[in-house]
Amino acid sequence: xxxxxxxxxxxxxxxxxxDTFDKHLLMDAGxxxxxxxxxxxxxxxxxxTISSMGALASLSAFLxxxxxxxxxxxxxxxCDIRELERTPKxxxxxxQEYRSRLFSAMFEHETRLHPNVQWVNNRIxxxxxDGSAYIxxxxxxxxxxxxxxxxxxxxxxxxxxxEIS
Amino acid sequence: xxxxxxxTTSAKVAEFVRKLQHVKEEKLDALAGKRDLxxx
Numbered sequence: 001x002x003x004x005x006x007x008x009x010x011x012x013x014x015x016x017x018x019d020t021f022d023k024h025l026l027m028d029a030g031x032x033x034x035x036x037x038x039x040x041x042x043x044x045x046x047x048x049t050i051s052s053m054g055a056l057a058s059l060s061a062f063l064x065x066x067x068x069x070x071x072x073x074x075x076x077x078x079c080d081i082r083e084l085e086r087t088p089k090x091x092x093x094x095x096q097e098y099r100s101r102l103f104s105a106m107f108e109h110e111t112r113l114h115p116n117v118q119w120v121n122n123r124i125x126x127x128x129x130d131g132s133a134y135i136x137x138x139x140x141x142x143x144x145x146x147x148x149x150x151x152x153x154x155x156x157x158x159x160x161x162x163e164i165s
Numbered sequence: 166x167x168x169x170x171x172x173t174t175s176a177k178v179a180e181f182v183r184k185l186q187h188v189k190e191e192k193l194d195a196l197a198g199k200r201d202l203x204x205x
Contacts, residue, residue: 015196022188029181041189043196080189104166120167127172128179133186144167151169157178 001038001070005062009055012047016040016059018066021076030153035146036070037137040077060106063138067119071140074147077103079134100134107138122147124154 005016018040023033042059044051067073079099090098100123107121118141126133137147171178 041192078189122167125170133182
């Protein structure tokens, strides 16, 4: 599945792309590649004004609809580490943590609108010698056992070297 | 939110994260324009 969702809002143009996650990466990490995991890519294509809450709502509504229409899907969002434009009050956290907060805000916004839909926002924070990486796996509750398996595999990768909190 | 925090010195995990970052950057770079939303 590959889906593109273009969005125009307040003079800004965004593109949300949903693409099948690279199964080789899953296998390299010891994760069962038979699961339907979709990579979420979000990018501003044009415009340079502050994003509105309307844009946030539209993007989160699209992701919600995607999961409802594809109940077996697991959405994967990796928060990349490059610097991004933000206000001084948000400069205390790393770019990847800030992106994680934005992604969670989208999820929480949609959850308030659909309180009866059981979906789960799983955040994995992997801290290595390079710093902390933020990964989100979002899926309906029915697929949560699969996500727990994936989390377990990730947690096991470092074996005795891991410190899990 | 359901959260898992893992701190590790594992080179294997560090390499896995670097691959994920690389894949993400490749996909982002394939698209024109800026990288993110901007919220005040």
